[in-house]
Amino acid sequence: MSTENQVTYKDDHFQTQDMTINMGPQHPSTHGVLRLEIVSDGEVIKATYPDIGYLHRCFEKHSENREYLQVLPFADRMDYLGAMNMELGFCLAVEKLLAAEIPVRAQGIRVIVAELNRIASHLLALGTYALDLGGFTPFLYAFRDREKILRMFEEICGARLLYNYVRPGGVARDLSPGVIDQIKDFCKYFVPQLQEIDELLTGNNIFVHRTANVGIIPLDKAISYGFSGPNLRGSGIAWDLRRAAPYSGYEKYEFDICYGKAEMGTVGDCWNRYFVRVKEMFESIKIIEQAVAQLADDGHMGRVAKSVKPTGEIYMDTECPRGALGYHIVADGSKKPYRVKAKSPSFISISSMDEMCSGMMLADVVALLGSIDIVLGEVDR
């Protein structure tokens, strides 16, 4: 046997190279203009570098140059899927500085619209999440029901997405009796529909395989990263600002705090975060039904001037669909706020991408991004 044809292999022949993949900014699964630079070794991710700022619209700088009432439309445009909650947080902080008294009816209306908005936002999160993972039907079901909520919002305040409805002192317009009936009907209609979506998706074998045990973030890391809302609860802690620091009369309503219990997969994975949102919608319906039943009739607007001039400094956060959205407001007694800083929950969810993605398969990034439910308008502000 001759040795002439034998090839001697050196280490160089087997050298592999890391590949850098660009995901976004125009990618349907990034839910907005987010760019991820992914360094991968074959299919396995080694590092992820989120690149944000594409949608930066200077909310904080604009707020310095506007009166308090004029800040509200800008707040709407941060998280455009949960705009009622964005306004509510800002108004509550300003009202706390003013020590204003809000009529009980206005508080009830705020709770109703905030919870309806939470359902609409979770429906969108759920529908697009299924779509990202290849399930088309839940998307149509979710958007059909979300449409009903948006129709009601149109009737309440004239807008479908950016409401400018919650104002310092109360809400802009009262609920008409017709809308209250619509809300009652919706609560009756929605529970079976949600059960249907739940049955369709939650236990679906393919869905469970794509989401369970994927993108696990343990509770201690979730807290260290500053997670809040459904993402924090998905990691297995019963923590909800509506219970911990009740605002707008949430202490009057009975509801359960839903958190990840690992019916499938592990606590803190994508499936648990998804299921927290599903369960939360049932609780929101419970809150709306109670709020409608307890609606007082002492007016929708308190005695607060249109051009308010508060003094002081406050940090206040509220439970928004995507987590705790906080406003740090410095008020110097003039018509305009001296400084408004918005703490965004999605911003902090993205900051953990690198750690969560490491060691994950490339296709699971989409599952992870959908499960932390980011809105880029709120990340970049």
Place this chain on the structure above:
Amino acid sequence: MSQSGSTSLKITFSTEPVPPHGIKNLDTISIDTATPLVIDDVAAALKSGVGSGSVLSVEKAHAGSPYILFNPADTLAIFKFLRDNDKIRGIGLAVVSAVDYLDKNEAGEPQEPRVELVYVVDSFAHKTQIMLKAKLDRNAPKIASIAGIYRSANWYERECYDMVGVTFEGHPNHERILLPPDWKGHPLRRDYEFPEEYNGMKVPL
């Protein structure tokens, strides 16, 4: 936010592991039995645990959130203490925010020129948010980075640097985050002047 892939890898996000964090006994946190903390008690604990010079004053006369004014020299010791102390258990960091003050206020009255850095620490076990504040020199605002204590501080501090121009010493990745890396100035400074153009593009006002 650079154009080519390879260069931005160096500047975006650090993969350095954060040292072990003192988040423990999480199963003892209960939203129903938690008792809120009083800010004076936190200040007293800081004085005895970190040093009497660490707390400059406790401000609670104004409307809104009371806060502790602390000595920037003790930043690292203070936040480590707040996180690891078994009574306070400030295991989460809700926000880091920076506010710029010129030598004159909006009404034209003289005031102390400064940059105020505001930290809000979350104590889940006590359902309490503790606001802490440091006053920095406006011309060269500088403070130690707490990204090694709270992971969330990493991006919050980058945002404060980007918007107000505070330098965080020891930050693993001290770069701009929302604005492009070649942007000039820090927009949330009160004396910021808007540029007329950026890289040959007209900036709409």
